[in-house]
Amino acid sequence: MPTDLIPALAAAPPGDAARSCPLDGYTVESQVGFLLRRAHQRQTAVWQACMAEGIGEKELTPRQFSALVKVVLHGRVTQNQLGRMAAMDPATIQGVVRRLIARGLVDRALDPMDRRTAVLTATPAGVALASRGVAHARRATEKTLAPLSQTERRTLLDLLARIA
């Protein structure tokens, strides 16, 4: 299969194996998984840009922001509860929370009722940052969905929610 052609033009035949049709017309870029990954990548990139120029200081990642907002809105939460709300498993939320605490955006307290758990609360700084972040988050959403009409945006959100 590696027909030894001069690598002059990388435009070599579409792969000798391809013609013998072992993949039967399978195309990577028409797969849901691929498109979801691409779209998610792009969304993250847009987010970073909006947050960076909006908040500046050590930009918050999308996950950190989601977690922070959840803590702000829900008051006292357990770490694992938070993870479930933000769609992160215990191992992942652990790191996210650690960073939020390290930056003074979230506080941790022991629960006298259940010594296994640690109750999380947003600090004033956390609440403030979340408030300021919302505007930038909305901008990121707007920018990500820019190519779509209002109707299409609703459709997309609906379809995504149904396969999630």
Added chain:
Amino acid sequence: MPTDLIPALAAAPPGDAARSCPLDGYTVESQVGFLLRRAHQRQTAVWQACMAEGIGEKELTPRQFSALVKVVLHGRVTQNQLGRMAAMDPATIQGVVRRLIARGLVDRALDPMDRRTAVLTATPAGVALASRGVAHARRATEKTLAPLSQTERRTLLDLLARIA
């Protein structure tokens, strides 16, 4: 939504700060970013399941499979070229390719014309695995999109492609 289940106590007021409305109705789970992440997570999980019971041996990850398929279909490719085709930056594709080579699915050769580049080719084992994988990949897609009608599936793919 996932309103708190058991811990009666944790049902504390929806966050004192929440009532003062600092986030102005912002909800994490209605954000594109969040839904994309959720959907992508689920797709990956479904994929792993389909691949594991289908191929068994050290399941291929979705990215590894995408890259392998690209190599099979395109014959001779450069690593960075492959990265661009599969939507992975140079730092990322490096690791993916390293693993594919380690498992004997891809070969690497020096290009006498350009000593910077390394030309990649699929090994017979790589072609074979890609072929066998396609069926399982299709099953994964089917399973992921199961909640949607045929029309909705096309719509979703179209919308995703447009924001990617």
Added chain:
DNA sequence: GCTCGGTCGTTCGCACGCAAACGATCGGGC
């Protein structure tokens, strides 16, 4: 020649994402 801007692949560092295993603890049933 030779310099210079651009590309190729690599490495490092950090942030997810998740399986797996762990010790500590809780709650229920006996």
Added chain:
DNA sequence: GCCCGATCGTTTGCGTGCGAACGACCGAGC
């Protein structure tokens, strides 16, 4: 009171994802 299964949070290990810096190399222009 004691045992047992379930939960909580943690760590380890591996695989992405990407910015940043790097040394090697190409091609164009002087």
